[in-house]
Structures are given as C-alpha cells and as structure tokens.
Amino acid sequence: MRLSHFEKLRPVCPVCRLNGRDAPLVLSVVEAEAHGDVASGILGCQACGSEFPIIDGMPIIVPEVRRFVQDNLFYLLARSDLTPAVESLLGDAAGPGSGLESIRQHVSSYAWDHWGDQDPVAFPPVPGGGVPGAVSRNLTQALDMLDDGLPDGPVLDIGCAAGRTVVDAAERLGRDVLGIDLSVPLARTGRQAVVGGQVDYGLRRIGLVYDRRTYPLSHGAEGRGDVWLCDALALPFTSGTFALAIGMNVVDCMRDPRAGLTEISRVLVDEGSAVLSVPFDWAGQVTPVEAWLGGHSQRSTHAGSPEAILDLLLSEGPLAAGSLRRTGSVGEAPWHVRLHDRSCMYYSAYLVVARKTVG
Ligand SMILES: [Zn+2]
Incomplete structure (x- = not known):
C-alpha cells in the first residue's frame, strides 16, 4: 500500500x-x-x-474481514515463489478443479489480455484472431466518449483485475489511480505489474500445461497507481472522493449491480464521471437472477433487454442508482477471454458514460 x-x-x-x-x-x-x-x-x-x-502490499478493506479471510485463505496463503517445473508438477498433481488450477486459469486469461501486448516474445495465434490488449483499447474508447473535462480528483478503477487500466488511466490522465478488486490472485498479479513493474504469470497452453511469462514493464504511471482489495458494494471512502470511476466488465459481475452503481455515485465528486463497459454476462452463483441487469423477465415492458435496464438505473426515476445519469454516449467494443491456445470467448461489450448530477 x-x-x-x-x-x-x-x-x-x-x-x-x-x-x-x-x-x-x-x-x-x-x-x-x-x-x-x-x-x-x-x-x-x-x-x-x-x-x-x-x-503482499494490498490492504484488505472489506466489511467482513473474517469471512473474506476464511473464503480466500487458500489464495492469501498461496506461494508466489514456485519455480516453473515444480509448479507444473504440482499443477498436474492437483488436477482440474483444484484451487491451484482455478488461480492459474483465471490469471492466465486476464494477464494475457492486460499485458500480452507488452510481451517481448510472440504468441501463437489465438482462435478467432484475438489480439491481447482489448481491455486497454476499450478503456481508450470509453475515455474518448467523455465529452467534457473531469473535475479535479483521483480515479477509482473498480474490478481492475491484472491492472492494465490502472496504468492506462494514470498515464492518460496524469492522476492518481486506485485499482480495487476482490480476487486475491488477480489483484496480486495486478499490483506486481502496476507497482512492481513486472509481469509474471503462467499462460495456459492447453489442459494443465502452462508457459511462464516473466518480463519487465516500463510505463508512465510511476508512483500514480496502486491496487487494494475492496468491495465495490462497500467502498471504504467518504462521499465525493473520486473524479472518475472506471468499471471495465465488472458491473454485471456484482452481486447487486444497482447497489454497486449507487456506491459509485456516492464516492464521485459532483460532475464526476463513470465509464462502464458491460458485456452482460452473468454468473448465477454471484448475482441472483432478480438483480441481473436484464437477461430475465422477457414478459415485462423492457422484454429482458439489459441495455434498457441499465439505462433505467442511469436515468431519473424510481430505479435511479444514486445521482448517476447517463450522458447519452454509448458504444460497443469487442472484448475476449482467452482460455488456452485453442479456445477464446468473444464478447461485444456495451460502453456507457454517466455523470453524477448536482442538485
Ligand atoms: Zn469502524
């Protein structure tokens, strides 16, 4: 920290x-x-x-620390000093479905997209022609949609994962950026890149076969970025702390997206902005169906349209999430999750910009 x-x-x-x-x-x-x-x-x-x-340099600032530690004990105590051959053997022995394998797969997908474009060694082609750096390109597109300037203040990057958008935002805006996430392995990888200037992860080739990628980064975010473990639904900040909130592919992963947007509204300064990228891909075990942004209740007036529900949350009315109001700027951006050499999932993420209205 x-x-x-x-x-x-x-x-x-x-x-x-x-x-x-x-x-x-x-x-x-x-x-x-x-x-x-x-x-x-x-x-x-x-x-x-x-x-x-x-x-590991990351403060864990969540309402229920005891529960967080119990739920994440394996990830908190997982060693980061395993050498490639030993890690590979342990990975084979632990097998699919193990905690170790879930860390490796998760980190492989995100670190590849976040930092693969900086890798000095070329990758084998990805099925479908995916090129790493989608999250970076999507943030650029989203920030280009901010039509007005930002008020003074730092930036909060919610669900920063492997940290690329923390660095990008710090470089582009020249401000302090705090990335937060609830995934210990991803935040650890992200902090190592953002603060340590080092990428170090196993890129999944196939099955339980991973190739270690380790390389230094040089980025212009020196001293401006950090990564903490915090809950987007209980942000540990006073109201009106941040000028900009970034949420790349995270709102639909929250257990209560409306509450998350309301928290974002709370911590923004007046006239502060939020840029959101939402692929509308829900996980039933994280977000109960009734809290999904669309994707259910097709009999209703919104016919299950996720864009319509998100617009309702970002508009004046009974469902309004705090004082966040969409500015009218929307877009679509391609995003992908690489699983291994022979598999990649592709999304079209909905980009939307909202501003905290005054009064
Ligand atoms: Zn207290």
Missing part, C-alpha cells in the same frame, strides 16, 4: 460506513515497509475497533 495513496485517499472503515459513519482508518501496525510502500501491516478503526490486514 503506497503511503501516498493512503494519505491522499484517506480510506474510512467499511464497517462504520455501513452504519452511516465515516471513521478514518489509521495505520496501526507496520511490519514491512520500503520506499513509502507498506508490504505488511494492519489498518485499524479507532471508532469500532475493526482491523484490516495489509498483505
């Missing part, structure tokens, strides 16, 4: 926030720190006594 980000963003206790109170977090324990970056320590709330660990 970069101390500069901690001091400027002044995170608040998410437990107290749920009770409508802004209690600033304090750095109560520092066990490992270098060059203004806390690798290990504890953040504490002096109002309610809650404690939030900092591990």
Whole structure:
C-alpha cells in the first residue's frame, strides 16, 4: 500500500460506513515497509475497533474481514515463489478443479489480455484472431466518449483485475489511480505489474500445461497507481472522493449491480464521471437472477433487454442508482477471454458514460 495513496485517499472503515459513519482508518501496525510502500501491516478503526490486514502490499478493506479471510485463505496463503517445473508438477498433481488450477486459469486469461501486448516474445495465434490488449483499447474508447473535462480528483478503477487500466488511466490522465478488486490472485498479479513493474504469470497452453511469462514493464504511471482489495458494494471512502470511476466488465459481475452503481455515485465528486463497459454476462452463483441487469423477465415492458435496464438505473426515476445519469454516449467494443491456445470467448461489450448530477 503506497503511503501516498493512503494519505491522499484517506480510506474510512467499511464497517462504520455501513452504519452511516465515516471513521478514518489509521495505520496501526507496520511490519514491512520500503520506499513509502507498506508490504505488511494492519489498518485499524479507532471508532469500532475493526482491523484490516495489509498483505503482499494490498490492504484488505472489506466489511467482513473474517469471512473474506476464511473464503480466500487458500489464495492469501498461496506461494508466489514456485519455480516453473515444480509448479507444473504440482499443477498436474492437483488436477482440474483444484484451487491451484482455478488461480492459474483465471490469471492466465486476464494477464494475457492486460499485458500480452507488452510481451517481448510472440504468441501463437489465438482462435478467432484475438489480439491481447482489448481491455486497454476499450478503456481508450470509453475515455474518448467523455465529452467534457473531469473535475479535479483521483480515479477509482473498480474490478481492475491484472491492472492494465490502472496504468492506462494514470498515464492518460496524469492522476492518481486506485485499482480495487476482490480476487486475491488477480489483484496480486495486478499490483506486481502496476507497482512492481513486472509481469509474471503462467499462460495456459492447453489442459494443465502452462508457459511462464516473466518480463519487465516500463510505463508512465510511476508512483500514480496502486491496487487494494475492496468491495465495490462497500467502498471504504467518504462521499465525493473520486473524479472518475472506471468499471471495465465488472458491473454485471456484482452481486447487486444497482447497489454497486449507487456506491459509485456516492464516492464521485459532483460532475464526476463513470465509464462502464458491460458485456452482460452473468454468473448465477454471484448475482441472483432478480438483480441481473436484464437477461430475465422477457414478459415485462423492457422484454429482458439489459441495455434498457441499465439505462433505467442511469436515468431519473424510481430505479435511479444514486445521482448517476447517463450522458447519452454509448458504444460497443469487442472484448475476449482467452482460455488456452485453442479456445477464446468473444464478447461485444456495451460502453456507457454517466455523470453524477448536482442538485
Ligand atoms: Zn469502524
């Protein structure tokens, strides 16, 4: 956790926030720190006594720390120092469906798209002609749709995954950017790229066969980016903290998208903007059907149209998500998830820009 980000963003206790109170977090324990970056320590709330660990440089600032640690213990304790041959053998032994395999597959897909265009070694062609860097191109397209300038303030990148859009936004806007995610392996990979300037992941070739890709990055986001583990539905920030919120392919993955958009609205400054890319691809185990943005209830007036539902959330009316109102700019952008050398899923993501209206 970069101390500069901690001091400027002044995170608040998410437990107290749920009770409508802004209690600033304090750095109560520092066990490992270098060059203004806390690798290990504890953040504490002096109002309610809650404690939030900092591990591998990532503070875990979620309302239910105990549950998060229990659910993610394997990922939190997973080693990052496995050598390729030993990792390959352990991967074979653990087999498909294991925790290790789920980390490797997930990180392979996202790291390839986020950082594959910077890889000094060429890839085998991807089925369908996919080229890494889609998330970067989509963010460029979305930011081009921001017709007016942004107010002063930092940027929040929600669901930043392997971190590419944190770097891109910091380079393009010249502002501090905080990426947040709830996936420990992805956030770890992202922070290593954003803060450590190093890409290191296994690219899935086929089955349980992975090729280690390790290479340095040089990017212009020096000192401006960081990655924390936070919940988009309980953002640990006071209202009006950020000038821009980025949400690439994340809103449809939230367990309550409307609540997530309302939280985004809350933490934006007046006239702040949100740029969203939404492929409308739901996972039933994460988002209950009734909370999906469309994709159900085709008998109703919106006929199950996800774009129509999202527009309702971003318009004046009973379903409005806070004060976020769409500006009218929408677009479509190709996005893909590479699974292995012989498989890639393609999406058309809906791009939309919204602004926090005043009054
Ligand atoms: Zn508290």
